Amino acid sequence: MQYDLKDRFAATYYVESKQPLKNVAEKIADIESTGPWLGTGEPTDLYLKCRAQVADIRETSPGKGEFDILFPTANLNMESAAFPSLWLTMIGGGTHALAAYEKSRLLDFQLPQEVLDKMPGPGFGPEGIRKLLGASKDELLIGTIVKPTAGLTPEEVADICHKAALGGVRFIKDDEKMLNTTYCPLANRVRLVVEKLKQAEDITGMRVLYTPHITAQPEYLLKNAEIALENGANGLMVNFFAAGFNSLQTLRTQIDPNVPIYAHCGGKEALGRAPGQGVDPVAIIRFTRLLGGDIFRQSTIGGYLVGSSPEEGRALFKVMSEPMGHIKEMIPAVSGGLNPSTLGPNLEIFGTNALMLAGTGITLHPMGIKAGTTAMYQAADAFKAGVSLQDYAKDHQELALMLGK
Numbered sequence: 001m002q003y004d005l006k007d008r009f010a011a012t013y014y015v016e017s018k019q020p021l022k023n024v025a026e027k028i029a030d031i032e033s034t035g036p037w038l039g040t041g042e043p044t045d046l047y048l049k050c051r052a053q054v055a056d057i058r059e060t061s062p063g064k065g066e067f068d069i070l071f072p073t074a075n076l077n078m079e080s081a082a083f084p085s086l087w088l089t090m091i092g093g094g095t096h097a098l099a100a101y102e103k104s105r106l107l108d109f110q111l112p113q114e115v116l117d118k119m120p121g122p123g124f125g126p127e128g129i130r131k132l133l134g135a136s137k138d139e140l141l142i143g144t145i146v147k148p149t150a151g152l153t154p155e156e157v158a159d160i161c162h163k164a165a166l167g168g169v170r171f172i173k174d175d176e177k178m179l180n181t182t183y184c185p186l187a188n189r190v191r192l193v194v195e196k197l198k199q200a201e202d203i204t205g206m207r208v209l210y211t212p213h214i215t216a217q218p219e220y221l222l223k224n225a226e227i228a229l230e231n232g233a234n235g236l237m238v239n240f241f242a243a244g245f246n247s248l249q250t251l252r253t254q255i256d257p258n259v260p261i262y263a264h265c266g267g268k269e270a271l272g273r274a275p276g277q278g279v280d281p282v283a284i285i286r287f288t289r290l291l292g293g294d295i296f297r298q299s300t301i302g303g304y305l306v307g308s309s310p311e312e313g314r315a316l317f318k319v320m321s322e323p324m325g326h327i328k329e330m331i332p333a334v335s336g337g338l339n340p341s342t343l344g345p346n347l348e349i350f351g352t353n354a355l356m357l358a359g360t361g362i363t364l365h366p367m368g369i370k371a372g373t374t375a376m377y378q379a380a381d382a383f384k385a386g387v388s389l390q391d392y393a394k395d396h397q398e399l400a401l402m403l404g405k
Contacts, residue, residue: 122327240288320332341403
């Protein structure tokens with residue numbers, strides 16, 4: 001339910017309890033705002049202003065359903081603790097710890113303009129990413145991942161990136177486990193990759209966005225960003241579950257604003273995989289967008305990861321792109337089982353408003369990485385022409401070999 005918010009923000013929860021749902025909603029509103037009045041005499045106006053209210057209850061069966069709580073913005077510190085204020089109010093207090101119910105899940109939240117104005121949001125939006133790459137409005141953007149994560153030298157990583165770029169990929173990211181080990185240090189890896197990508201660009205005329213993984217402890221995060229950018233990186237990748245959600249806002253506000261941030265979400269399933277419990281991916285994506293992530297990983301429709309149903313894909317894509325005041329859109333990076341066979345269903349949902357990110361769907365092609373990229377583009381051409389992959393593959397060797405594999 002949409003609210004006309006003023007001095008309040010709204011959070012929607014799903015709960016299963018043996019108690020009446022109204023009791024649970026009122027309990028959460030109480031403990032996550034003021035608690036009982038502890039002063040002398042009648043409650044003050046300030047106390048009443050700081051107190052949350054239950055706005056709506058939608059009970060589907062006894063003790064089970066959804067409800068909305070309106071929290072006062074007066075309780076937030078939006079200058080120096082914007083994200084912590086929101087997180088602790090909606091998630092980090094007793095909300096999910098009460099013994100009064102069996103399941104609880106934050107489904108989504110709505111913020112008023114006064115709060116949105118304090119959030120940086122993405123620096124680019126899909127149009128900005130395309131401008132950075134010199135890509136046309138409807139051009140399909142295929143990307144890949146440098147895998148495996150261990151046992152690769154900087155030279156080997158650069159060689160993989162070079163071959164992929166020659167094949168026509170427009171986006172390359174490090175794997176999330178590539179954490180700048182002694183055998184593959186950040187500076188040397190980025191420098192060599194950038195050199196190889198420039199060589200490929202001189203041949204193909206196509207620019208590639210490369211986001212090296214810089215996730216680290218807080219005191220090293222900005223230093224890693226500086227190292228990556230000094231060595232030529234034109235994007236950055238951070239896992240905000242490992243580095244903290246605030247790492248996104250730190251990078252967005254304290255580094256070159258002309259650098260897109262790939263917000264890797266490995267870990268969100270630990271919060272929201274169990275039905276009816278934890279934090280819904282919709283809320284995770286909304287936080288990520290508010291804090292400044294430009295690119296967000298979306299599970300491949302028909303892939304091997306959770307969140308791969310068409311229904312969830314559409315729901316998450318909506319949160320990345322719906323109007324949010326001055327906050328720009330995010331662009332999804334579709335991965336987790338993307339290959340020529342699964343590309344079509346994802347183009348049907350996301351169109352060209354996504355980075356189609358194939359790891360082994362490109363790198364394990366029998367003819368090599370360049371051919372693997374070609375096979376992906378051939379699969380896209382088959383989809384646009386309305387031709388089955390099997391029929392299209394009869395005249396396209398790269399696609400035929402990948403389908404056979």
